[in-house]
Amino acid sequence: EVQLVESGGGLVKPGGSLRLSCAASGFTFSSYSMTWVRQTPGKGLEWVSSISSSSRYIYYADSVKGRFTISRDNAKNSLYLQMNSLRAEDTAVYYCARTPTYGDFIPWYFDLWGRGTLVTVSS
Amino acid sequence: EIVLTQSPGTLSLSPGERATLSCRASQSVTSYLAWYQQKPGQAPRLVIYDASNRATGIPARFSGSGSGTDFTLTISSLEPEDFAVYYCQHRSNWPLTFGGGTKVEIK
Numbered sequence: 494e495v496q497l498v499e500s501g502g503g504l505v506k507p508g509g510s511l512r513l514s515c516a517a518s519g520f521t522f523s524s525y526s527m528t529w530v531r532q533t534p535g536k537g538l539e540w541v542s543s544i545s546s547s548s549r550y551i552y553y554a555d556s557v558k559g560r561f562t563i564s565r566d567n568a569k570n571s572l573y574l575q576m577n578s579l580r581a582e583d584t585a586v587y588y589c590a591r592t593p594t595y596g597d598f599i600p601w602y603f604d605l606w607g608r609g610t611l612v613t614v615s616s
Numbered sequence: 617e618i619v620l621t622q623s624p625g626t627l628s629l630s631p632g633e634r635a636t637l638s639c640r641a642s643q644s645v646t647s648y649l650a651w652y653q654q655k656p657g658q659a660p661r662l663v664i665y666d667a668s669n670r671a672t673g674i675p676a677r678f679s680g681s682g683s684g685t686d687f688t689l690t691i692s693s694l695e696p697e698d699f700a701v702y703y704c705q706h707r708s709n710w711p712l713t714f715g716g717g718t719k720v721e722i723k
Contacts, residue, residue, distance in 0.1 A: 528712075538652075538660065538703055538714040552710050588659055601707040602650040604671060606659035 495519035495605065497589050502610030509579050509614070515572040515589030515607055523567040526550075526592040526599045529574050531585035532609070541587070542574065543601065546594045557583075579614045586611050618642050620704050620715035628723040635691040637718045639704035644684045648708045651680055651689045654717075655700045663702070664689060694720070 501513040515527070529541040542563040543552045551563060562575040572589050587610055590603035619642040629635055639649065647667040652660035662671040664680035667687060677692040691698055699722050704715040 537716050538705070540705075540712040540714065543712070554711050590660075600648075600666070601712055602662060602665045602705065603652075603660070604662045604665075606661070608659055 497591065497605060497607035499587060499589050499607045499610040502587065502612045504613045504615065505579055506616050507580060507614055510575070510577045511579065511612060513574040513576065513587055513589075513610060513612070515574075517570045517572070517591070520591075520605075522570040523547075524594060526594045526601070527563075527565060527572045528590045528592065528601070528603060529563065529572075530588045530590055530603070530606075531583075531612075532588065533585045539585070543592075544572070545599060550599070576612070579612075581614050584612060584614045617711055618645060618706055618708060618713055620706060620713055622702075622704060622715035622718045624718060625716075626719045626721060628721050629694055630723045631694050631696055633694050635689075635694055635698070635720055637689040637691075637702055637720070639682075639687040639689070639715050641685045641687075641706060641708075645706040645708035647683050648706055649680075649682070649687050650705045650707070652703045652705065653698075653700045654703065660703065691720075696722075 498516045505511050526545045528543040531539050544563045560578045564573045590606045621640045623638045649667050651664040653663050654660040668680045679690045681688050701717045701719045703717045
């Protein structure tokens with residue numbers, strides 16, 4: 494089955510750290526660029542970070558730059574998000590999503606999403 | 617940053633009716649706009665990419681149009697499973713942004 498499964502969410506205190514994982518299965522992970530998108534409970538969607546299939550290109554939203562690090566391990570079919578210096582406003586459901594990639598052409602829309610993992614930052 | 621403004625916020629319609637959703641960009645995104653459907657408790661699902669291309673498995677009653685700054689998602693005849701929140705997203709430059717969403721609810 495083609496799917497993405499996120500894990501690693503939970504309750505963390507402000508200033509703390511958390512590492513999210515996204516396990517891919519049923520498709521050739523190394524052929525896809527990947528992205529983390531978050532959604533505040535009851536609110537809309539916010540792009541967080543993206544990484545190309547070979548990790549050559551990496552992008553971050555200003556709101557997380559310097560605090561979050563995206564990475565991937567194509568041998569393990571996995572995507573990661575290391576989140577440091579967490580703030581209350583980082584509380585959200587975090588989704589991983591894939592983008593089909595054609596060489597250096599990456600049309601950054603998302604044709605497959607995981608079910609998400611909830612991150613709650615609270616004292 | 618490109619701001620995407622969706623309207624209306626809520627659309628109350630009956631099954632079988634036509635739904636017209638709007639997404640306006642604060643600057644041109646050419647045709648680099650996608651639409652997603654999200655139902656409660658579920659992840660978003662890609663409906664339309666690059667303004668007018670239906671994603672795999674999306675029924676023909678869904679269509680997208682527009683270019684530049686004004687885009688429309690049309691559902692020609694609403695089915696019960698179409699009631700959901702719809703978001704637009706551009707890929708014109710960084711940062712990628714999403715619109716605030718339009719909820720299509722049963723009247």
